[in-house]
Amino acid sequence: MTSAGLQLDRVSRRFDVDGRSLLALDAVSLDAPAGSFIALIGPSGCGKSTLLRMLAGLDQPTSGELRVGGETPLALQQRGALGIAFQEASLLPWRSVESNVRFPFDVIGRMTQADRERVREMIALVGLEGFEQALPSQLSGGMRQRVAIARALVSQPQLLLLDEPFGALDQILRRSMNEELQRLWLNRPVTTVMVTHSVDEAIFLADKVVVMSGRPGRIARVVDIPFPRERPLSLLASAECRELEAELLTLMFEGKPSDQDDSQDECRHG
Amino acid sequence: MAELAGQAQDARKPETRRRPKARYAMPLKIALGWLALLALWEIAGRQQWVAGGALPSPSGILGQLIVDWHDYPEHIRATVRTSLIGFLLGNLVAVLVGFLMASWRPAGRLLSGVNVTLFAMPPIALTPILVIAFDGDAPRIALAALSTYYPTMVATVLGLTRVDARLLDLVRLYGGGRWATLRWIRLRHALPTLLAGLRVAAPNAVLGSLLAEFGSGAGAGLGHYLIGSLGRGDPARLWGIGLVATAISAGFYLSILLLARGWVGRQAPAQESLGGSSSGSMSRAGRLLCLAISVTLPVLLWWAAVWGLERVGVSPFVLRSPPELVVELFSTMRPESLTRIVGGALAQTVPWCLAGMLVGLAFALLLAIVGTLSPVLGRVLMPLSLLTQSMPLVALTPLIVLIFGRDGATILAITISVTFFPAYVTLAQGMALVPAATRDCVRVLGGSRWREIRLVSLPWSLPYLCAAARLVAPRAFLGVMIAEWLATGTGVGNLLNVARGSLDYGLVWAVVVAAVLVSVLLYLAVTLIEHWVLKRYAMASAS
Structure with a gap:
């Protein structure tokens, strides 16, 4: 099986909580080529995990479409073509x-x-x-x-989903697991979507970092990570990396979607 | 279910590391504590300190047991046989119902009335009717099965439903449906919980079998032997019978424990979720309909049972369907109306029950606090408490009668003793769960041990106190009735006994229904108080 690209087209998800309707994800659009590593970062409640669950076929969008290599996540499920790891x-x-x-x-x-x-x-x-x-x-x-x-x-799997896979580990162990995951992934680059709270983990592992903002969940910015593979852990101490980290943190704390003009080719946000 | 919860909590407790010297000191102290208790008992027995020899020495009991040994095998066989068959039948039904409730949510709502009734119902109350309707082993098997049902049913539902949601997601992610979830996750996940439920159910089965021998003509069985020996006033023999009954019960308990250890290792059973069941997406009208059905269902089952018994040839003369009983209840043809007789008996029984329960809970709370101050005391008491959990209530009663005589003191002593131990277990386990960090907060601020208990441990144990009260309420009622039946000749317990003897079947049914109803209402009342307290203190239920 080869891995598959992602196409998200104006994906929205509404939840009914105590009789009120809550917009968890608002028209999120994203394209990513096959074999890319995508990290989702953002404040709690920005819809990262909702998005991941929909990619896993465990939840369905209220409107919009998700395609993985042209197929729905449910079709992938039926073929056993998904893989997932959780925080615990x-x-x-x-x-x-x-x-x-x-x-x-x-x-x-x-x-x-x-x-x-x-x-x-x-x-x-x-x-x-x-x-x-x-x-x-x-x-x-x-x-x-x-x-x-x-x-x-x-x-x-054709699509690997990681829900804060190292969130429960200490910082040192987390770094070494990051390194190990990169090695596994380079061994066979599968399209991967990882939700994380750690900005440096996202920079170290991902080709693209998707910064999300909350209430309702939107994509604030998609940032390409320029560093070549295989990345050494020492990368995290470099000035470029620090700069990028600072930029991403600012984006996260602003918590607002950026202007249309700033958006990258892959990202059309609603 | 306190025990289920307790075991799960035990398993979570982090391993404590002690210095090598201290590691041996603790078991040594506990062993010494046990030896001291045993020695004290031996001396007290020999010197006839308690009520003129009502408490024989351990050696005396053992001697009498050897002398009487030729009587035992027949009784033991009868008790083991009937409780075992009842245990199997009751569990079969419980597991099937558990499956139904786990796979079809509304079933839980619809059956809640039946389930609460079966939990709160004092088994002794059914004895007269079972003895009227069946003969041979059937009453004992039926009562053993009925006593088994509740813990197993709850454990089945818990085990099948309280599964880590991510494991279920995982199966779905690989394209697995309901069946795959059941096969790969739920069944195996339910196993430790189910086995823990069976462990609680086992002593219940023995108790049920023994209670059904009360007032029946059964020729063999330890319950029968016990009642037969009660009149002879030989304390050592009564203690012997009590110990043998306890040993059978504990044997049941231990064999399931060992089975579980071998099969599922030390995997912890699931716990009931905190915060109670969600009302789901059901509409208000739907909920009311469910409530109405669940309240009606026990009555319908009663009706169906009477109808069925008539079909298999039981004389309608001894049976009463719900409407027949209502008519008879308000009939003016009787010299003294049924409502008056039953009401009078209840007025005698209920106050004792409440008093015993309150004192028992207070003792348990006190001792749980002392236990946190002195760990050795706690660890000597805990096995003793667990032992009495598996000790059939009836085995205890004659002993208390011997010590306290045949008046109110006995009722109180029995009620306190049946409420104290389970309440103590629940409370002690709750207090052991106070987060160390919270306790340290008080210490760091220079608070004394007592202040820490008052500010942290006591409020923390409030949900456990409520859970304990809910668990022991039906037991307290049962305890009072057993005491009344065997010792004092008063109240509802006595009425259960004499009504059958006087062939007044209307009265039998009226007392039975009243006893079950009052026990259920008592349970519901405690549940309401619990809800109120927990809401007031913004806490989650502890069982």
């Missing part, structure tokens, strides 16, 4: 590491010899060889998160 590792506590990584194949309902091989390979890739039979409760937080990443990638 969300492993099945009764399954071993190996069994947790294998889980997508159990749900999809087919597992070839190649898939079996792939499970082994993923466990090795995230550095958990020798822990195949360990239970989640016997692992550290970082190891659990590695299992979750391996699980998300094992079915070779």
